[in-house]
Amino acid sequence: MVTNSPAIKLIDADFGYTKSSKTTSVLTNCNIELNFGDFVTVIGNNGSGKSTLLKSIAGLNPILKGEIVINQTNINNLSYPQLSELVSIALTQKISGFNLTCYDFVAMGQIQKSNLFNQLSNESKSIISHAISICKLTEHQHKLLNELSDGLFQKTVIAKCLAQQTPVMLLDEPSAFLDYSSKHELFLLLKELAITKNKCILVSTHELDLVLKYCSKIILVNANKINLLTVEEAKQSELFKKLSGGFISF
């Protein structure tokens, strides 16, 4: 299913939200093309619209104008099950209760493949165990979600995305609560996945040093606009210098 065509293509897209019939656009005139194999980070100040961008690409926020095309199909023409096979998302919201364990959360990634009573096949189980071991959660997998630390919970959410096995992965600030080494491990893992599994991975983050070290492309979000830059271009950009506050030197 993975082809040479762009993984994600935004055509004149406006994103935002509608609340009690009032429309607020957060990002306007977005035009970018991302390919499979790209590991892209979205950077920008708090409240600049990074999450909105990711949620919109996942079809969770309405598109106010324009088109989102994923793997040659406009997402408006895709059903929820079809979209769930193309795009997985990790959000920042904390979830717990109802006896949910780390394993249960990761297993949600395979829910479309489970039977009528949500029982998993052996193939699904091995996919889930693999995702858990990649994220180094094996010893924590039977803990309840509220027993996990914030960092472990973030790893659980990432493992869910891995278990969903989608060609496009969208992660919203996945590294915020991770310790130093885990942050590096995560970015290394995502880079590896993008290249070896030919995935298109989009991550929003504030870790500018990691961005420069591991990513292939950067999306800068600023003043309702997005710009797609290569790492070299980003280093030259005034905006990037502003974002880093001048604390990063190359």
Next chain:
Amino acid sequence: MVKSSKILFLILTLLFVISLCTNLCFAGDSTISFSDFSAANFIFYEIRLPKAITAICAGSALAAAGLILQIIFRNPLAGPYALGISSGASLGVAIVVLANTSFGFLGNYFFGKSLILLSSISGSFLVTFIILALNKKTNNNIVLLLVGLMISQICSALQSILEYFANPNSLKNFITYSMGALTNASANESFVLFGIIILSLTLLLLFSKPLNAFLLGEKYTNNLGFNYNHKRFMFLVFTSVLTGLITAYCGPIAFIGIAIPILSRWLQSSSNQTNQLLICVMLGASVLLLADIVCYSINPSSVLPINLITTLFGAPIVLTLLLKNKQW
């Protein structure tokens, strides 16, 4: 199903069978004597069996409705009674039954019964969707419960206004009804009710898979390949119909809908909601059968309203959950 779930299910089946048999033998104001066969036959088929079947229907349906509401609102304190949905249904019944005293339109038996059912289901439907709309404005478990309490208060105030103008005879019937009663359904009605409940619970079990994704909230549910709004509407229609139907026959039964799902999650750690639904159904039916036995066993000649027993059973469970210093 994992092994421990299977054992639990087996134990609950056993509990169900025992409580059913005990209920049929002892929960009545007369003892079944085997010397007078025709009398015993009558008591068994016309009184005991319909009552037991009504208890099974009410217990299982309310527990299932409670579980689904808890999942949809992601709030272990939700339930048809706690959110005022039962009160809405009972207000629906009150409007028809008490207005009838002034207009007398319930002459036709079948028409009257259908009107009560319809009105009850509309009442629960209305409250369910009011709660859903208000839930968007608050995202707090406790506030939602208070909102439910307020709606329930509004419904009972309206109901009291109706009661104030009703004639004494229909008022007495209605008050007995509103304290919860399992004896309202005739033999034929209880069989039809049983059929409907079994059918809806079977459908619920077959469609229960999205409930698992619901635990992660709207955005993840959509991302996992389920249309959240569409599925949520379907489940809420189910719970409204179940609650409305049961409330039309038994009155608003307290605490079963909230306490049974909590108990079910304590008994089995599985987060698979299909399993939880099965356990809730078995547990709900057994608990209501047992509660009915208690109602009759204290003093067989004056039967206690079932709500007193279910409250004494359910409230401590909810209280334990609240006081447990653990995240729900």
